[in-house]
Amino acid sequence: MDGTNRSFIITLTTDFGLKDAFVGVLKGVILSINPHATIVDITHGIPQGDLDAASFAVDQAYTFFPPNTIHVVVVDPGVGTQRRILLVRAKEHYFLAPDNSVLRYIFVRHPEAEVISVTNEKYFLPHTSQTFHGRDIFAPVAAHLSRGVPFHTFGETITDYLKGDIALPQKTENLITGQIVYIDHFGNCISNISKNDFDPEQLVEINIKYFQFERLSHSYAEHQVAEPLVIFSSHDYLEIAVRDGNAAQFLNIKKGEPIEVVLSETS
Amino acid sequence: MDGTNRSFIITLTTDFGLKDAFVGVLKGVILSINPHATIVDITHGIPQGDLDAASFAVDQAYTFFPPNTIHVVVVDPGVGTQRRILLVRAKEHYFLAPDNSVLRYIFVRHPEAEVISVTNEKYFLPHTSQTFHGRDIFAPVAAHLSRGVPFHTFGETITDYLKGDIALPQKTENLITGQIVYIDHFGNCISNISKNDFDPEQLVEINIKYFQFERLSHSYAEHQVAEPLVIFSSHDYLEIAVRDGNAAQFLNIKKGEPIEVVLSETS
Amino acid sequence: MDGTNRSFIITLTTDFGLKDAFVGVLKGVILSINPHATIVDITHGIPQGDLDAASFAVDQAYTFFPPNTIHVVVVDPGVGTQRRILLVRAKEHYFLAPDNSVLRYIFVRHPEAEVISVTNEKYFLPHTSQTFHGRDIFAPVAAHLSRGVPFHTFGETITDYLKGDIALPQKTENLITGQIVYIDHFGNCISNISKNDFDPEQLVEINIKYFQFERLSHSYAEHQVAEPLVIFSSHDYLEIAVRDGNAAQFLNIKKGEPIEVVLSETS
Numbered sequence: 001m002d003g004t005n006r007s008f009i010i011t012l013t014t015d016f017g018l019k020d021a022f023v024g025v026l027k028g029v030i031l032s033i034n035p036h037a038t039i040v041d042i043t044h045g046i047p048q049g050d051l052d053a054a055s056f057a058v059d060q061a062y063t064f065f066p067p068n069t070i071h072v073v074v075v076d077p078g079v080g081t082q083r084r085i086l087l088v089r090a091k092e093h094y095f096l097a098p099d100n101s102v103l104r105y106i107f108v109r110h111p112e113a114e115v116i117s118v119t120n121e122k123y124f125l126p127h128t129s130q131t132f133h134g135r136d137i138f139a140p141v142a143a144h145l146s147r148g149v150p151f152h153t154f155g156e157t158i159t160d161y162l163k164g165d166i167a168l169p170q171k172t173e174n175l176i177t178g179q180i181v182y183i184d185h186f187g188n189c190i191s192n193i194s195k196n197d198f199d200p201e202q203l204v205e206i207n208i209k210y211f212q213f214e215r216l217s218h219s220y221a222e223h224q225v226a227e228p229l230v231i232f233s234s235h236d237y238l239e240i241a242v243r244d245g246n247a248a249q250f251l252n253i254k255k256g257e258p259i260e261v262v263l264s265e266t267s
Numbered sequence: 268m269d270g271t272n273r274s275f276i277i278t279l280t281t282d283f284g285l286k287d288a289f290v291g292v293l294k295g296v297i298l299s300i301n302p303h304a305t306i307v308d309i310t311h312g313i314p315q316g317d318l319d320a321a322s323f324a325v326d327q328a329y330t331f332f333p334p335n336t337i338h339v340v341v342v343d344p345g346v347g348t349q350r351r352i353l354l355v356r357a358k359e360h361y362f363l364a365p366d367n368s369v370l371r372y373i374f375v376r377h378p379e380a381e382v383i384s385v386t387n388e389k390y391f392l393p394h395t396s397q398t399f400h401g402r403d404i405f406a407p408v409a410a411h412l413s414r415g416v417p418f419h420t421f422g423e424t425i426t427d428y429l430k431g432d433i434a435l436p437q438k439t440e441n442l443i444t445g446q447i448v449y450i451d452h453f454g455n456c457i458s459n460i461s462k463n464d465f466d467p468e469q470l471v472e473i474n475i476k477y478f479q480f481e482r483l484s485h486s487y488a489e490h491q492v493a494e495p496l497v498i499f500s501s502h503d504y505l506e507i508a509v510r511d512g513n514a515a516q517f518l519n520i521k522k523g524e525p526i527e528v529v530l531s532e533t534s
Numbered sequence: 535m536d537g538t539n540r541s542f543i544i545t546l547t548t549d550f551g552l553k554d555a556f557v558g559v560l561k562g563v564i565l566s567i568n569p570h571a572t573i574v575d576i577t578h579g580i581p582q583g584d585l586d587a588a589s590f591a592v593d594q595a596y597t598f599f600p601p602n603t604i605h606v607v608v609v610d611p612g613v614g615t616q617r618r619i620l621l622v623r624a625k626e627h628y629f630l631a632p633d634n635s636v637l638r639y640i641f642v643r644h645p646e647a648e649v650i651s652v653t654n655e656k657y658f659l660p661h662t663s664q665t666f667h668g669r670d671i672f673a674p675v676a677a678h679l680s681r682g683v684p685f686h687t688f689g690e691t692i693t694d695y696l697k698g699d700i701a702l703p704q705k706t707e708n709l710i711t712g713q714i715v716y717i718d719h720f721g722n723c724i725s726n727i728s729k730n731d732f733d734p735e736q737l738v739e740i741n742i743k744y745f746q747f748e749r750l751s752h753s754y755a756e757h758q759v760a761e762p763l764v765i766f767s768s769h770d771y772l773e774i775a776v777r778d779g780n781a782a783q784f785l786n787i788k789k790g791e792p793i794e795v796v797l798s799e800t801s
Contacts, residue, residue: 038298061295
């Protein structure tokens with residue numbers, strides 16, 4: 001890292017939950033190596049092994065952190081196998097994650113990213129278990145990186161890592177077909193159709209399941225309680241919501257549900 | 268803020284839950300603006316849009332923080348509408364919250380509080396979404412305030428904000444009638460009848476639902492397991508509890524349940 | 535503490551849950567006394583009053599923190615009674631907990647530990663409630679200790695504290711009989727039989743309930759999805775797991791379930 005622009009922030013995204021000591025242990029390891037690190041939890045509520053949810057969480061968060069923040073993602077069903085561990089530098093962002101496509105959004109947004117296979121055991125804990133590489137490898141590597149150990153010290157550059165896929169919407173002149181890619185805590189259903197995918201002036205209707213919406217809302221509260229609506233999410237994707245309610249439950253929408261946007265002829 | 272007595276603590280109270288990246292994003296925004304901020308979670312487990320629970324949580328917590336701590340409350344069902352955002356200074360405490368009465372306890376305890384409507388977009392994120400003002404407005408405003416931007420810079424003083432109501436107990440010479448205002452994680456049922464409302468020497472009985480208590484306990488463990496009891500809570504309000512059990516479930520008590528204290532004639 | 539090797543880390547392990555303001559309040563009290571403290575949550579998800587789970591969490595975590603870290607454990611069903619509060623120094627680790635055996639693993643691993651009964655009210659909050667000593671005693675005592683107040687200042691040395699028991703496996707030449715002592719977030723079932731208890735070369739079979747395993751696995755992912763397996767846990771104890779699944783649910787294993795390891799004759 002550039003010493004003049006150093007960040008000591010390390011973020012954590014895991015499926016560890018909060019009932020055990022796992023997350024505390026990661027922090028103990030990090031602070032043992034870099035007592036000045038600032039550690040921020042993105043979430044530890046990723047469902048067990050859910051790479052979709054983890055990749056989405058990281059994508060929602062990383063641009064809001066200062067340069068040189070290190071984003072550690074431990075959703076790692078392959079722990080203990082030969083799967084590799086990736087250290088990634090993409091613009092001013094660092095990521096440390098298993099080689100299982102959990103960084104798929106990062107690789108799409110940053111095709112220029114440099115990727116290292118982390119192999120330098122000098123930066124691991126002395127005793128490496130078969131089941132908790134978060135503690136034994138991810139945490140100490142992140143902590144050493146945050147202390148200024150140079151990027152290329154941790155292993156060799158690779159290009160054959162798992163990039164993974166992102167479901168992109170299909171577009172014709174009058175129709176965009178996408179899908180729900182994430183359902184949040186409030187039951188809001190986030191699609192993969194972005195504000196950039198169409199001109200709202202041309203909107204005829206939005207269809208999902210048996211529901212049809214003819215306009216985009218500007219706030220939840222302009223609706224009656226329990227009324228469904230479509231709004232641009234905080235990341236500018238189409239979102240199905242229900243005022244003061246849970247859209248996923250009320251409308252029985254699940255991840256993967258198709259959604260279509262019908263547009264008028266281009267003027 | 269007074270530079271000689273500056274605190275860099277920002278607390279967060281939200282209904283965001285912990286499964287998504289929302290809370291991490293708030294912290295990223297804050298640390299991008301003030302890398303030296305100390306961020307403390309009060310809770311992110313407020314039920315969706317529950318202003319009662321959020322107002323209670325803030326009231327339980329704020330006096331235990333150092334002077335100049337900034338308490339950010341994002342329980343904001345009106346996000347995206349014209350509802351205002353309030354910045355409040357009450358003695359040495361700062362609060363940032365929607366204008367929806369979620370600071371009701373603060374306004375009761377600090378009638379002298381100064382209240383600003385936050386309008387200075389210079390301190391917002393450049394792109395403000397319709398659905399996530401926590402990220403786009405609350406977090407950056409709190410961070411700038413913690414860096415020393417003067418209080419009055421953020422907007423104009425107002426007096427017509429929503430103060431909200433607090434249910435107060437009714438008192439006659441021999442009877443106090445109150446209600447359960449909060450049920451905590453353990454199922455303890457906290458009332459709005461305070462230690463200051465009566466002289467324990469005069470206590471005849473306490474009634475709630477079909478239960479009658481003739482004395483105040485001094486600890487949970489002086490009772491048999493599963494036995495109900497009344498004790499002064501950690502904030503000196505009457506609390507219904509069950510030893511090693513969940514009073515709300517065992518006694519089927521809900522928020523709003525009436526509770527009465529019968530007193531003897533004044534000696 | 536030794537001023538040249540001071541740590542400002544305070545860890546928290548409680549059964550407070552995350553829906554109320556309790557945890558935030560502890561942090562406010564600590565930061566009011568020591569603004570430079572680094573506070574790390576081990577977990578607040580200990581089931582109400584579950585001393586087994588709390589003792590296990592602390593044991594999993596403490597060795598991964600820097601010297602002079604102070605581990606605060608507030609699982610305290612006896613709050614408000616005459617139960618004592620213990621301050622413990624064991625090698626370079628500090629612990630603050632009720633005298634209810636929640637530090638049982640520490641006392642087993644560190645028979646040389648120094649134990650103080652915390653009685654010096656100078657370091658308590660001025661007003662001590664009957665129900666929240668976490669806030670009124672544990673938090674301020676930990677904060678003062680982290681600021682360098684000498685260990686023996688907090689009270690008098692005692693030896694008659696509750697040490698508690700740890701279930702140890704029974705060993706004969708060809709058979710080890712242990713039990714499941716913890717079930718984690720993933721449903722992994724951790725036993726009390728350690729890697730040090732036998733030579734894997736001699737392993738004939740491992741039996742638990744109706745299930746029999748003839749070998750130890752090296753990773754979860756070498757198995758089919760939903761297949762049960764036995765592996766050494768991250769702390770080198772035998773662990774029953776199910777690939778990408780929940781062993782406790784799938785195999786209906788509960789805490790206390792017996793497990794046996796059958797060994798061949800010593801060669």
